[in-house]
């Protein structure tokens with residue numbers, strides 16, 4: 196798989212919200228990095244379930260992205276104290292809500308199409324993280340929060 200850096204906020208956002216994205220966030224300052232799966236709950240619905248990769252191939256559910264931004268839910272296995280959760284909330288706030296990639300943040304895709312999960316081979320697709328067929332479809336699908344929406348890090352009351 197050809198993993199690659201997403202260079203523009205538009206590409207990073209389109210990839211992250213394509214439906215079956217696997218994103219790696221890396222700080223070029225600390226070298227720290229985390230990988231996440233961002234799975235759309237339902238086609239055409241602005242709700243995405245976010246899981247964090249642990250060692251190996253084990254994923255932990257951490258929260259969801261809605262039009263209100265990234266938030267934890269009762270099923271979240273981690274809190275906002277976790278650096279991996281903070282990093283993801285920062286990504287949603289900066290890249291998805293504000294449409295910018297901070298200089299020290301690297302956003303990488305996994306080398307497979309963010310929408311269908313097939314391996315990317317075309318150079319243009321490796322730049323955008325979305326295969327040619329899926330790119331035609333996602334271009335016509337709105338994939339950003341409604342204008343004026345700003346990410347808020349809402350913490351729902353815990354079940355305890």
Ligand SMILES: [Zn+2]
Pocket residue numbers: 308309310311312313325326328329
């Ligand atoms: Zn695809």
